[in-house]
Amino acid sequence: MSWAADHVGLILSQTGTHLFLAIVPILLGLIISIPLGWLASRYRVARAILIPLGGILYTIPSLVLLVVLPLILGTQLLDEINLIVALTIYTCALLIRSIADALASVSDNVIASANAIGYRTSGRFFAVELPLAVPVMFAGLRVAMVSNISLVSVGALVGIGGLGQLLTAGFQIYNTPEVVTAIVAIVVLALILDGLLVVIGRTLSPWAKAARAGATA
Amino acid sequence: MGQGGKGGGDGMNIGSFFTDPTNWSGPSGIPQLTAYHLYLTVLAVVIGAVIAIPVGAFIGHTGKGSFLVAGFANGFRALPELGLLILFVELIGLGVVPVTLALVVLAIPPFLAGTYSGVNNVDSAVIDAARGMGMREWSILFRVELPIAMPLILAGLRTAVLQVIATASIAAYIGTGSLGYFIFLGENTRNYTIMLGGAIVIAVLALVVEGLLVLVQRLVVSPGLRSVRQRRRVVRSSSVTPSTMDVETAGGTSSS
Numbered sequence: 001m002s003w004a005a006d007h008v009g010l011i012l013s014q015t016g017t018h019l020f021l022a023i024v025p026i027l028l029g030l031i032i033s034i035p036l037g038w039l040a041s042r043y044r045v046a047r048a049i050l051i052p053l054g055g056i057l058y059t060i061p062s063l064v065l066l067v068v069l070p071l072i073l074g075t076q077l078l079d080e081i082n083l084i085v086a087l088t089i090y091t092c093a094l095l096i097r098s099i100a101d102a103l104a105s106v107s108d109n110v111i112a113s114a115n116a117i118g119y120r121t122s123g124r125f126f127a128v129e130l131p132l133a134v135p136v137m138f139a140g141l142r143v144a145m146v147s148n149i150s151l152v153s154v155g156a157l158v159g160i161g162g163l164g165q166l167l168t169a170g171f172q173i174y175n176t177p178e179v180v181t182a183i184v185a186i187v188v189l190a191l192i193l194d195g196l197l198v199v200i201g202r203t204l205s206p207w208a209k210a211a212r213a214g215a216t217a
Numbered sequence: 218m219g220q221g222g223k224g225g226g227d228g229m230n231i232g233s234f235f236t237d238p239t240n241w242s243g244p245s246g247i248p249q250l251t252a253y254h255l256y257l258t259v260l261a262v263v264i265g266a267v268i269a270i271p272v273g274a275f276i277g278h279t280g281k282g283s284f285l286v287a288g289f290a291n292g293f294r295a296l297p298e299l300g301l302l303i304l305f306v307e308l309i310g311l312g313v314v315p316v317t318l319a320l321v322v323l324a325i326p327p328f329l330a331g332t333y334s335g336v337n338n339v340d341s342a343v344i345d346a347a348r349g350m351g352m353r354e355w356s357i358l359f360r361v362e363l364p365i366a367m368p369l370i371l372a373g374l375r376t377a378v379l380q381v382i383a384t385a386s387i388a389a390y391i392g393t394g395s396l397g398y399f400i401f402l403g404e405n406t407r408n409y410t411i412m413l414g415g416a417i418v419i420a421v422l423a424l425v426v427e428g429l430l431v432l433v434q435r436l437v438v439s440p441g442l443r444s445v446r447q448r449r450r451v452v453r454s455s456s457v458t459p460s461t462m463d464v465e466t467a468g469g470t471s472s473s
Contacts, residue, residue, distance in 0.1 A: 077412075146291065154299055176308070179303050179304050182300055183296070183304060
């Protein structure tokens with residue numbers, strides 16, 4: 001792979017852009033999905049609207065969103081915002097459902113116990129219910145993270161940066177080593193971040209070891 | 218190939234895309250491109266199913282190699298669609314073969330994961346009962362496990378179809394005559410109206426196909442599985458309840 005050796009700087013800078021474009025939507029998606037997931041777990045009407053809406057948005061291909069969003073947001077076709085918004089939409093579609101399911105599965109006994117100790121509703125949510133939702137929430141986060149990293153490369157088709165740029169450049173001059181380098185870099189990036197999320201999820205939910213073994217089976 | 222006869226930069230009159238007769242006829246008209254897009258999708262999904270469902274059923278039934286499924290499903294989700302398409306074109310050349318190959322690779326993981334978890338999640342008490350009635354392994358697989366696994370297999374089908382429709386659009390970048398054609402034509406001629414029109418046609422196709430698959434799912438799934446809650450009420454007193462819930466959880470996560 002002498003191509004990769006000769007282009008370390010380019011690969012690293014595109015990896016940085018790629019990482020940024022994949023992670024920002026995860027953080028935004030998390031911030032948006034926690035309140036909406038709570039709504040969906042609490043109110044049947046909210047669930048009946050949010051979950052199907054997420055399903056419909058998830059159905060729309062990324063290339064389509066990248067073309068349509070500039071019209072809705074008033075941005076340029078080349079603007080990174082379009083990709084960030086598109087991936088945030090997919091992240092929310094995945095996370096709202098898993099957060100709602102996770103919150104709904106917190107046992108009534110746990111909530112009654114928390115009330116008995118003196119938690120108020122908001123304190124109970126952040127100290128008891130949300131932490132208990134972490135394992136399921138992180139399962140959703142992992143799927144979102146890995147597919148985001150793969151989807152950022154679609155942005156190259158409308159001129160947005162990231163490792164996808166190596167794919168389109170490698171296609172234009174039929175430079176197969178460049179294409180292979182980009183694919184390997186994207187997969188490795190995804191696996192590293194996936195592993196990182198596993199570690200973070202376990203650190204945040206040390207009690208859940210046994211429960212996790214049951215849930216992922 | 219019909220350029221649509223439109224110039225004039227970002228003339229934002231999307232109606233003109235759909236009323237322009239050149240976009241409705243010939244090899245690069247909407248009907249023709251839709252048909253080819255669907256042809257590519259069906260081809261890849263069928264080949265993917267033929268490969269992945271037997272393997273998933275075998276692994277789920279015997280439990281051999283289940284670690285493969287977990288690693289495979291996650292690792293393959295990370296594969297960039299665009300990268301696969303370009304790589305196969307550079308290795309094989311232009312044409313329907315490299316595109317189909319890339320689409321098949323993307324269709325396999327959802328089928329594999331769905332079939333495996335569907336079959337694997339079947340209650341062991343149910344299988345014991347089938348065995349106790351004298352059913353052989355093959356009929357247990359075909360008449361008990363696969364029907365019970367059907368909701369998850371169909372969830373896998375939906376994911377696979379979605380993924381393949383999206384990637385087939387991207388394949389227009391490498392010259393495949395799919396509905397993505399308009400997006401790249403518009404991009405190259407700096408005509409946003411054409412791009413937008415193409416995007417809308419793809420979105421409609423994806424939503425219609427998804428809607429049809431949801432309908433199929435309702436029709437095909439055995440009535441006995443339709444309401445897990447109802448089933449749980451029946452089996453509440455027995456020890457089967459936890460794994461009934463497993464099926465429900467697994468169904469929920471993979472259909473999202």
